[in-house]
Amino acid sequence: MTWLTSLPAVVLVAGGLVLALLATLGGRLAVRALVPATEREAAYTIAAPLMAALGALFALFMGLTLASEASFLASAQGIVSNEAADASRLAWAATSPGVDTAPIQSALLDYLQATRSNEWSGVAAANGEDPATVHALANLENTVRAQAARTVIGTPASTELLASLDALTSDRRDRLAAASHQLPVFYVVVLVLAGVALIVNASALTLRSGRRSALLTGSLASVIGLSLALLFALGTPWRGAITVSGQPIDAVTQGLNTGYFTP
Template identity: 60%
Template sequence: MNWLTSLPAVVLVVGGLLLAFLVAALARIGVRALVPAGEQDRVPQIVTPLMPTLGAAFAIFAALTLASESGYLRAAEGLVSDEAAAASRLAWAATSPRVHSESIHMALRDYLQTTRVREWKGAAAASGDDAATAHAIARLERTVRAEAARTEVGTPAGTELVASLDGVTNGRRARIAAASRAVPVLYVVTLVASGLALIVNAGALVFRSSLRTSLLIAGVASVVGLSLALLFALSAPWSGPFIVSGHPLDAVIGDLRTGFFGGGS
């Protein structure tokens, strides 16, 4: 499924429409070729009552799936915002009295920049095993914990530093866990099968009509093809066409660069 959800949006849309139109054409031709001439009069009597049922089934499956995937995309954006908020709290915690804020800000900025470049999309987003990102977060851990352990800093400031650092690492782990999530294959198969069944039924309904009249089923085929394309586009926020925006983290990086937190370099 990963190779499919990682395709560009244009490829998904064009591919979905071509598949839908191809199935419609094959259904029309197939009924003529496979159904004996003596039984062809019964085809409309059989397929006509099935159209509302198949249409309703596909509509329900599509609505539930697209609503679920849209919610997942919003949740992924929320995780990024939470991670940025945790990074901002750590940056402010580093400005406490007697804390060497510059070293913490530099380590935090390096981590955020590295994770945006190396761990934001593709396989690295779901695996969390990028060496450069691991090195950057290890450096951040050592820097913050070393500052928190200094007696001059004091217990309240040290506790705030460690708690803020935990928020950053927990946010990263939540993002990696979310990026590794995939749409269940059986779920996708059921939706695709219901859509194709609807197209086949529509194609069989007009198998005796002229070519121009048969083009009326293009609307059904278009809806099915576009729905499937939208499903695959939404189901991979870290590897598909709609990559989750990293703007919240970029904003924190920009604040660290400009010294907004009172100790940037």
């Protein structure tokens, strides 16, 4: 499913519209071929009350799913904001009296840059196994803990350094867990089948109408196709068409580069 949710937004939208319109055309042709002319009045009578039930079912499933995925995207953005805040906290903690500021801030800068360059998209965003980022994190851990172990800086400064570092690494684990999020395949299949059933049922209602009236089913199909495209775009916040912003991390990186975090 990841290969699908990783497609560009333009491809998802175009693919969703094309597939929905093909389902409209195929549904109309299938109904005309399978339902004899003498039974079309009965088919219309059956399809009409089903339209409301199928429409409500698809709208309920799609509405709940889109709301859930949008909420997850907002939660993922919150994780990034927390990670940036804890990185900023560590940068300021490195300016405490007695602490050697430069090594800590340099190691923090290397880690943040490695994260944004190597661990922000694709498979590496979910498994956290990029060698450069892992090495930068290990160097940051060693540097901070070496400074915190120095007795000359005092307990408050040491505690602040270690607490900031622990919070930063915990945020990283939360980000990696969120980046591994995927849409359940079976759930997506049910949604697609519900949309197709709704389109075919709408096609059955146009059997007694001309081709121009049948084109109105295309508007319903377009909404269904766009809804599915939006769902796939939201499906993987670090690998999809709609992704979390790395701006909070970039702001801390810029601050480290410009000397904002100074004693």
